[in-house]
Amino acid sequence: xxxxxxxxxxxxxxxxxxxxxxxxxxxxxxxxxxxxxxxxxxxxxxxxxxxxxxxxxxxxxxxxxxxxxxxxxxxxxxxxxxxxxxxxxxxxxxxxxxxxxxxxxxxxxxxxxxxxxxxxxxxxxxxxxxxxxxxxxxxxxxxxxxxxxxxxxxxxxxxxxxxxxxxxxxxxxxxxxxxxxxxxxxxxxxxxxxxxxxxxxxxxxxxxxxxxxxxxxxxxxxxxxxxxxxxxxxxxxxxxxxxxxxxxxxxxxxxxxxxxxxxxxxxxxxxxxxxxxxxxxxxxxxxxxxxxxxxxxxxxxxxxxxxxxxxxxxxxxxxxxxxxxxxxxxxxxxxxxxxxxxxxxxxxxxxxxxxxxxxxxxxxxxxxxxxxxxxxxxxxxxxxxxxxxxxxxxxxxxxx
Amino acid sequence: xxxxxxxxxxxxxxxxxxxxxxxxxxxxxxxxxxxxxxxxxxxxxxxxxxxxxxxxxxxxxxxxxxxxxxxxxxxxxxxxxxxxxxxxxxxxxxxxxxxxxxxxxxxxxxxxxxxxxxxxxxxxxxxxxxxxxxxxxxxxxxxxxxxxxxxxxxxxxxxxxxxxxxxxxxxxxxxxxxxxxxxxxxxxxxxxxxxxxxxxxxxxxxxxxxxxxxxxxxxxxxxxxxxxxxxxxxxxxxxxxxxxxxxxxxxxxxxxxxxxxxxxxxxxxxxxxxxxxxxxxxxxxxxxxxxxxxxxxxxxxxxxxxxxxxxxxxxxxxxxxxxxxxxxxxxxxxxxxxxxxxxxxxxxxxxxxxxxxxxxxxxxxxxxxxxxxxxxxxxxxxxxxxxxxxxxxxxxxxxxxxxxxxxxxxxxxxxxxxxxxxxxxxxxxxxxxxxxxxxxxxxxxxxxxxxxxxxxxxxxxxxxxxxxxxx
Numbered sequence: 003x004x005x006x007x008x009x010x011x012x013x014x015x016x017x018x019x020x021x022x023x024x025x026x027x028x029x030x031x032x033x034x035x036x037x038x039x040x041x042x043x044x045x046x047x048x049x050x051x052x053x054x055x056x057x058x059x060x061x062x063x064x065x066x067x068x069x070x071x072x073x074x075x076x077x078x079x080x081x082x083x084x085x086x087x088x089x090x091x092x093x094x095x096x097x098x099x100x101x102x103x104x105x106x107x108x109x110x111x112x113x114x115x116x117x118x119x120x121x122x123x124x125x126x127x128x129x130x131x132x133x134x135x136x137x138x139x140x141x142x143x144x145x146x147x148x149x150x151x152x153x154x155x156x157x158x159x160x161x162x163x164x165x166x167x168x169x170x171x172x173x174x175x176x177x178x179x180x181x182x183x184x185x186x187x188x189x190x191x192x193x194x195x196x197x198x199x200x201x202x203x204x205x206x207x208x209x210x211x212x213x214x215x216x217x218x219x220x221x222x223x224x225x226x227x228x229x230x231x232x233x234x235x236x237x238x239x240x241x242x243x244x245x246x247x248x249x250x251x252x253x254x255x256x257x258x259x260x261x262x263x264x265x266x267x268x269x270x271x272x273x274x275x276x277x278x279x280x281x282x283x284x285x286x287x288x289x290x291x292x293x294x295x296x297x298x299x300x301x302x303x304x305x306x307x308x309x310x311x312x313x314x315x316x317x318x319x320x321x322x323x324x325x326x327x328x329x330x331x332x333x334x335x336x337x338x339x340x341x342x343x344x345x346x347x348x349x350x351x352x353x354x355x356x357x358x359x360x361x362x363x364x365x366x367x368x369x370x371x372x373x374x375x376x377x378x379x380x381x382x383x384x385x386x387x388x389x390x391x392x393x394x395x396x397x398x399x400x401x402x
Numbered sequence: 403x404x405x406x407x408x409x410x411x412x413x414x415x416x417x418x419x420x421x422x423x424x425x426x427x428x429x430x431x432x433x434x435x436x437x438x439x440x441x442x443x444x445x446x447x448x449x450x451x452x453x454x455x456x457x458x459x460x461x462x463x464x465x466x467x468x469x470x471x472x473x474x475x476x477x478x479x480x481x482x483x484x485x486x487x488x489x490x491x492x493x494x495x496x497x498x499x500x501x502x503x504x505x506x507x508x509x510x511x512x513x514x515x516x517x518x519x520x521x522x523x524x525x526x527x528x529x530x531x532x533x534x535x536x537x538x539x540x541x542x543x544x545x546x547x548x549x550x551x552x553x554x555x556x557x558x559x560x561x562x563x564x565x566x567x568x569x570x571x572x573x574x575x576x577x578x579x580x581x582x583x584x585x586x587x588x589x590x591x592x593x594x595x596x597x598x599x600x601x602x603x604x605x606x607x608x609x610x611x612x613x614x615x616x617x618x619x620x621x622x623x624x625x626x627x628x629x630x631x632x633x634x635x636x637x638x639x640x641x642x643x644x645x646x647x648x649x650x651x652x653x654x655x656x657x658x659x660x661x662x663x664x665x666x667x668x669x670x671x672x673x674x675x676x677x678x679x680x681x682x683x684x685x686x687x688x689x690x691x692x693x694x695x696x697x698x699x700x701x702x703x704x705x706x707x708x709x710x711x712x713x714x715x716x717x718x719x720x721x722x723x724x725x726x727x728x729x730x731x732x733x734x735x736x737x738x739x740x741x742x743x744x745x746x747x748x749x750x751x752x753x754x755x756x757x758x759x760x761x762x763x764x765x766x767x768x769x770x771x772x773x774x775x776x777x778x779x780x781x782x783x784x785x786x787x788x789x790x791x792x793x794x795x796x797x798x799x800x801x802x803x804x805x806x807x808x809x810x811x812x813x814x815x816x817x818x819x820x821x822x823x824x825x826x827x828x829x830x831x832x833x834x835x836x837x838x839x840x841x842x843x844x845x846x847x848x849x850x851x852x853x854x855x856x857x858x859x860x861x862x863x864x865x866x867x868x869x870x871x872x873x
Contacts, residue, residue: 023832023833023834023837024837025834025836025837025840026837027668027834029667029668029671029684029692030573030667030688030689030692030693031683031684031685031688031691031692032684033692033698034692034695034696035695035700036546036701037541037546037547037573037575038573038575038576038667038692039575039576040575040576040577040579040580040665041665041666041667041668042574042665043591043656043660043665043666044437044836045588045590045591045594046594046836046837046839046840047840048839048840048844048847049844050589050590050593050594050597051589051593052843052844052848053593053597053847053848053851054593054596054597054851056848056852057849057851057852057855058852058855059846059852060848060849060852061851061852061853061855061859064852064853064856065844065859065860066858068856068860117637137718139683156512161526182403182444182445182446183443183444183445184403184409184410184444184445185409187403187408187409187444188403188407188408188410191408191409191412195408198407202860203862204862205862207796208612208860208861208862209608209612209857209861210861213811214809216811218809218810218811218814219810220515220809220810221806221808221810221813222806223805223806224805224806224807224808224810226809240473247735261447265602303810305408399735
């Protein structure tokens with residue numbers, strides 16, 4: 003802050019005095035200890051009308067070119083996959099749909115399960131609360147704490163996320179609770195007036211993201227990881243499906259595989275085996291508490307291990323062996339589960355489900371898979387004919 | 403709501419439309435007042451009550467001041483206002499901090515004390531509007547200004563949405579007179595106001611949020627030890643981020659007000675070209691530094707009672723100024739460092755009163771100032787002293803075994819953007835934005851404006867809050 007009111011200080015003030023700048027003006031810094039006057043706010047002399055019109059036209063042309071570029075790349079306008087969108091679906095449980103079926107998992111349950119197929123079979127559309135790159139446990143705990151929820155929940159288990167507790171969107175339940183009126187309005191405006199019309203409006207095509215993924219030289223000793231690229235397209239009620247480019251474009255498919263492969267290599271940042279084991283037990287403990295709270299008020303909980311293949315499956319089996327993770331989870335929670343390897347209808351090797359990057363299936367196969375999964379769930383777990391033993395005891399499902 | 407949101411665009415469109423309709427002036431002011439309350443309540447509706455409390459208390463305190471005949475009564479009315487405002491600020495902003503420090507003190511004395519859980523949400527912008535309302539009562543108390551003629555004008559001064567949550571901190575004498583007669587932006591003001599909003603939002607959304615924030619986060623919020631290059635890059639990135647974030651907000655706010663026909667004061671004047679720290683504080687957050695000068699430093703004695711008292715007033719002002727920014731000792735350290743810088747500069751100026759630097763030394767002193775300012779940003783950005791020391795050690799090259807953290811792209815971003823900011827500040831050091839725009843060919847202004855709009859849209863800002871909202 004100004005330490006002096008002396009004239010010598012004032013003489014050095016900003017150097018504006020005496021300049022041929024007719025827009026020069028004093029600030030409060032130049033007027034100590036007095037009531038500050040109404041500020042001067044001159045407008046530079048320019049043909050502002052023409053400038054504004056020209057700027058808007060030029061910006062529109064630039065944005066039109068940008069949009070064209072991404073459409074040519076294969077992008078279609080889609081709803082942005084935001085926490086605000088998640089919050090809209092979450093609020094449905096508190097607004098008269100507390101008895102709904104909730105889908106809660108990571109990207110596999112999110113992209114592979116097709117809500118229209120489920121709706122056709124059940125007569126009711128489930129609520130999709132999965133989030134990519136995120137363990138479902140935080141959201142499961144959120145449901146466990148919500149007495150208005152009395153429905154059924156299908157919990158997707160992607161071993162590397164579920165048993166590590168990793169979550170890109172672990173903050174979603176908190177966001178939904180704290181969402182301000184301004185954020186709600188912004189979400190509504192965006193998904194009605196922006197997102198359905200502009201393909202470039204996707205985080206993967208944001209200017210800074212595009213620049214960052216250019217082939218910059220690597221710093222010695224600084225291995226730079228490629229970020230996960232766009233994988234899915236999302237609808238207004240969070241019905242998502244794998245982006246067709248992943249399956250159709252060999253180059254893009256190879257890129258997505260290369261990105262996954264980064265995770266398959268050991269890294270100095272990896273936890274030690276003891277740390278990993280401890281984390282797995284913690285996550286199972288979280289699941290046990292949440293499931294117990296949900297079942298105490300009659301909510302049916304069903305775990306599902308969604309399909310993966312190839313190098314991804316090998317990585318998961320290596321890092322998160324079934325016996326130590328999936329089986330332990332079912333045993334500890336007492337909740338039933340469906341492992342895709344136990345059901346021929348769900349196995350990619352038997353049904354020919356196409357998972358271009360080993361982790362998610364194409365839209366068409368997702369529809370087939372959803373029908374198959376729904377059939378198993380109705381037959382063995384949630385339908386009127388499901389035996390109580392099958393519905394509650396994991397051993398029965400495993401022995402199928 | 404934040405300026406960088408679709409909600410604000412819709413809101414502002416409605417406000418502009420209402421303000422241009424042929425209503426009477428009082429109706430237009432009521433519209434602006436209601437709009438301002440909506441603007442604030444869009445974060446958290448109940449906190450509007452705090453605004454009302456602040457408004458009513460200071461309105462009646464100023465009325466009481468004017469009517470009081472005895473000095474003691476004037477004192478009492480002034481103190482009522484100060485205690486109410488500082489009390490509110492203290493409760494919401496510093497309650498948890500005070501409790502934690504009290505608990506730590508008790509623990510150090512061997513007394514086990516565990517307070518009840520205390521979870522208070524900080525109302526957005528409370529530091530800004532409490533300072534604005536306090537300046538109203540203090541100006542009346544100091545006989546610098548007359549009270550507002552009516553409650554509507556005063557309430558609108560407190561609440562006027564462009565400055566409400568993050569300044570510029572306005573004085574009543576700057577804004578209340580503008581409510582006396584009908585005001586509506588001319589076509590030129592409206593268009594230039596939109597241009598200022600574009601510049602401000604470009605600073606915030608593109609430079610601060612999309613390019614620089616991530617670099618600072620990787621160094622300050624990560625758990626890896628930074629080497630010299632990374633520590634400096636992270637700190638320089640933050641120096642650019644905080645300038646673009648806060649100056650971006652101020653510029654947007656000035657543009658918003660101008661679109662409605664109102665003038666708001668400059669809050670920044672190319673601060674990274676400052677030579678010396680008194681110069682820096684004449685250029686950085688001008689409305690806060692002048693507020694602290696007028697209502698704290700000068701009442702504490704200023705420079706009128708000898709060097710010792712001057713230095714004490716300076717340090718007190720800067721320490722409290724640091725605390726104003728946040729309830730954490732790291733902010734106090736930030737303010738303290740600036741206090742030390744100012745005191746040292748004052749001492750040096752007295753010692754070398756006749757020294758006039760040549761152009762090379764002048765620039766060198768400017769770069770030294772910027773470097774030392776960056777050291778203070780470490781304490782401002784780090785959440786703990788441990789992190790601050792870790793980054794400082796890195797900047798001094800003492801984290802020998804540190805591995806590289808930032809990729810080449812991030813280093814390039816810092817070099818280009820922060821280098822560009824510093825260079826621009828030096829080129830603009832003795833100029834105003836308006837003079838540069840006035841001299842530029844219209845086609846260039848048009849092209850630059852279009853590019854800024856293009857960048858704002860294509861970085862797809864997530865509507866993140868401005869850093870200074872938390873203060």
